[in-house]
Amino acid sequence: MNYWHKPMKTGPRIITVANQKGGVGKTTTAINLATALAAIGERVLIVDLDPQGNASTGLGIDRKDRTVSSYDVLTGELELEAAAVPTAVPGLSIVPSTLDLLGIEMEIASAPDRVLRLRNALRAAAERSAPFGYVLIDCPPSLNLLTLNSMAAAIRFWSRCNASFSRSKVSASCSKLSSRCGARSTRISPSRALC
Ligand SMILES: Nc1ncnc2c1ncn2[C@@H]1O[C@H](COP(=O)(O)OP(=O)(O)OP(=O)(O)O)[C@@H](O)[C@H]1O
Ligand SMILES: [Mg+2]
Secondary structure (H helix, E strand, O other), X not given: OOOOOOOOOOOOEEEEEEOOOOOOOHHHHHHHHHHHHHHOOXXXXXXXXXXXXXXXXXXXXXXXXXXXXXXXXXXXXXXXXXXXXXXXXXXEEEEOOOHHHHHHHHHHOOOOOOOOHHHXXXXXXXXXXXXXXXXXXXXXOOOOHHHHHHHHHOOEEEEOOOOOOXXXXXXXXXXXXXXXXXXXXXHHOOOOEEX
């Protein structure tokens, strides 16, 4: 399947924070960057694509209050703006995640647009002039269908690495990961930048 697509001419800057390894700071990066952008006056949306829901929890959205979610967006039940809830940070909204996301792989596995669900939702929102200057996507620690959706949607792919090993090991593991993610990412959209 050819995932190539033209970049959006208008609409938000979309950045995905991804790494198949857990606990390397993806969620922390997404929340901090989003908060910093909101603090300088940008309208920012975080899309929580991790079933763990740590970005949602970190931004104060309790599990019991999550009546809308990224699952609803990926299944087409809700438009992106309808699934976005405001946070305590002025200018920062989040599409929360719920445990429903755990089953999404099986639910949309045979759909031809399974990798493009998030990209299409973001494009449709941009066409409706949704008021977001930046969209940050927090991914699960896996290169699964959720992460691939984020890669297909994003203009920038930010791979977080943990610097707790020796410098040479960090460098080797980062470059291996970058090439693996980059190869997939490039197949999905050749114009994407890897940070
Ligand atoms: N730059 C940093 N320096 C030190 N500790 C950090 C840094 N960034 C994040 N942490 C800590 O590392 C832990 C894991 O961070 P975080 O939850 O953001 O990782 P993650 O990659 O999103 O994890 P997961 O893959 O489980 O979603 C947290 O305790 C967080 O406070
Ligand atoms: Mg996380």
